[in-house]
Amino acid sequence: MPLDTPADYEPLTERTLPAYLAGLPAARAELGGAPQDWRVKEVGDGNLNLVFLVEGPAGGLCVKQSLPYVRLVGEGWPMPLSRAFFEYRWMQEHGRHAAGRLPCLYHYDERMYAIVMERLAPHVIMRRAMIEARRFPLFAEHMAAYTARTLFFTSDLGMGASEKKTMTALFCGNSALSKITEDLIFTEPYMVAARNRWTAPQLDAIAAEFRVDAALKLAVSRLKNKFLHSAEALIHGDLHTGSIMVTEKDTRVIDGEFAFVGPMGFDLGAIVGNLLLNYFAQDGHAGAGDSREAYQEWVLSAMEEFWGRFERNFVELWRHEARGDAYPAALFADPASLAALDAERQTDMARLFADTLGFAGAKMIRRILGLAHNIDLEWIADPDARALCETRCLRFARELMVGTPRYRAIAEIAAAARAAREDIGGIRG
Amino acid sequence: MPLDTPADYEPLTERTLPAYLAGLPAARAELGGAPQDWRVKEVGDGNLNLVFLVEGPAGGLCVKQSLPYVRLVGEGWPMPLSRAFFEYRWMQEHGRHAAGRLPCLYHYDERMYAIVMERLAPHVIMRRAMIEARRFPLFAEHMAAYTARTLFFTSDLGMGASEKKTMTALFCGNSALSKITEDLIFTEPYMVAARNRWTAPQLDAIAAEFRVDAALKLAVSRLKNKFLHSAEALIHGDLHTGSIMVTEKDTRVIDGEFAFVGPMGFDLGAIVGNLLLNYFAQDGHAGAGDSREAYQEWVLSAMEEFWGRFERNFVELWRHEARGDAYPAALFADPASLAALDAERQTDMARLFADTLGFAGAKMIRRILGLAHNIDLEWIADPDARALCETRCLRFARELMVGTPRYRAIAEIAAAARAAREDIGGIRG
Structure with missing residues (x-):
């Protein structure tokens, strides 16, 4: 039985898309020529949506x-169409604060739940490029600026309380997508669940160990609790290296359909965690004549640069652009209070x-x-080699x-990451 | 220039109220007789609204x-009519979880922004009764049950994430009322602000001291930050002793117009803080032949009983009725995890x-x-005596x-409260 959808909605196809785009002046202008000149390709390499690239x-x-x-699953796993609306609103909100770090938005169609946006070229998905050991010298700087600005300006430090409540209320409507995160990240990996999978039998023992690891389950539950109630800032909500497209000179963030007002550390942790995953995965891609050690050092240095720049950027914004309601400037005007507030900024960065x-x-x-795995690890063909990398990741995580x-x-x-790589199973050459 | 209001809205008066109520079957049934038999009195002792008592x-x-x-101020301080809607929604939500602790709701009129509810009799406002040193043996037990149940069942421990997001989004619409709290509680007392007032000149020095007290301003700003972003549970938002009506046998919570999804500690702190205010104020009401010392001990014992019972109630609910998404039961099934979770409950109570x-x-x-003072202190006629009590309150706070x-x-x-009473200015007999 097909799922109910609004009367005006229908899924686009390679065949119907040109006529659809011909009705949108912004799309016609961007593509040039006439619909018969446009080449359409459905690429849908995400797990959730239809994605078309159009060339004119x-x-x-x-x-x-x-x-x-x-x-990825089909009609057996229904999911609200509205996620396109929340991605569109995310593009507006984050686009305002981090101009140039998102694709340009050309059109949002509220009846078709479709976003028409810039085609990024010659950008590649960061995750794929990292598997090929490609370096992106501006990645850390760009992502530090993106996270600092978007998190700061949508937090109570950068935005007035009334405006923030309006934004929070809107993105509460995206709870079905948040629920996916709640279940798949914070719950199911720590219990027996039908959707779980891992490299078996190699990881059977550690998976079983984690399922009775009380300290770990408390830790993940505290994080889940924070994810559920800590409305700090409008976060991307899925900021792994598969949501970042790069060239040598440019960095763009895509796929904000999981956006909601939640804890800042979730976006920052997505970046740090995915860099670390790649770091540990490199040993599975290394081979004779293809040492990955220098690249692994680049990955760690990118992680260090990212965090260092993020922290400096965020503190600078707090010092100079704090127009929100938290820590009001009127209370911190005398020299002793200014000094105390500056110490507090450092304390807050330590908490973050x-x-x-x-x-x-x-x-x-x-x-x-x-349920959802990464190609960083999945593309390691030898299951023993993969399991070794995965074990290091799991212990380190x-x-x-x-x-x-x-x-x-x-x-x-x-x-600690370097030490973990050496401690568990030695280093594969 | 009168403020804009919707076409269907008009303020009720003692004259127009009977005809209005005659149109509401629930009101007619409750009052009995006919409109000409109904006696109406506008009592409006709150600061914000019209309040009528009707006898049939x-x-x-x-x-x-x-x-x-x-x-209290007039048209110079506009305030959204919608606060009645949020109080009505608060009555529904908290009423579901703490049956008997709120007035019965008979009708909400969305065009008139009017709530028709139970007239509480012979209840008195707790604050006024405390100034007369009256004891209420069930107050602590009732308020501990009210706070534990309403906070638990509207938190992520007691409510599913999707339902909680819907509730959060709704109450984000009450941001104008939250803004009053943000300004009047967390900001203005710590700066020079036109709306501030205090017992002068006696408190001039301590008020000035607080305005440059960096540690205190950081502390209040951290609390404000929590108030702004920590969406823990649906809180009453103004739970002082003036929002509680009591008899020897009954306790009711009224005036939930400040309700929103915020930090649980704000409601709990309102009760504790207002009991302490009364404790320190009693010395200003004591006189020859009217020692208040025994009553002060009752106030402290009520505070202790309230917190102790709250904590036990909340932990019991968490043990037996946790149907929310936080700390999922599926992760805490083995004995070691169950023990760890129980320790976590204590940790969380310490945090709270x-x-x-x-x-x-x-x-x-x-x-x-x-801006807004308490009659506990305001009704101490002698300014020196009042200032002494207030100084103890301020230092203790x-x-x-x-x-x-x-x-x-x-x-x-x-x-510590007993010691503070003795330390500052000795004890007035």
């Missing part, structure tokens, strides 16, 4: 449309660092024991979540 | 209607205790240095906010 004589476009179900480590760990574990207070600086995380 | 042959009613401005102390302190200070981690149990707060 003058330029290209990307069209992303919601389906009433999860594309701890949140980031915890969420990073949770993001790593779900990619190995839960657990340490990030359970041993969080032991780490005060991002350089300590890099050092 | 069979029974009574209370009608509360929003005005488009703050009643700390929040409660901080918010209690903030609630005390705003009543002495801010500061300690609750800045020295929070020094206190682990409510009995320590009672002991």
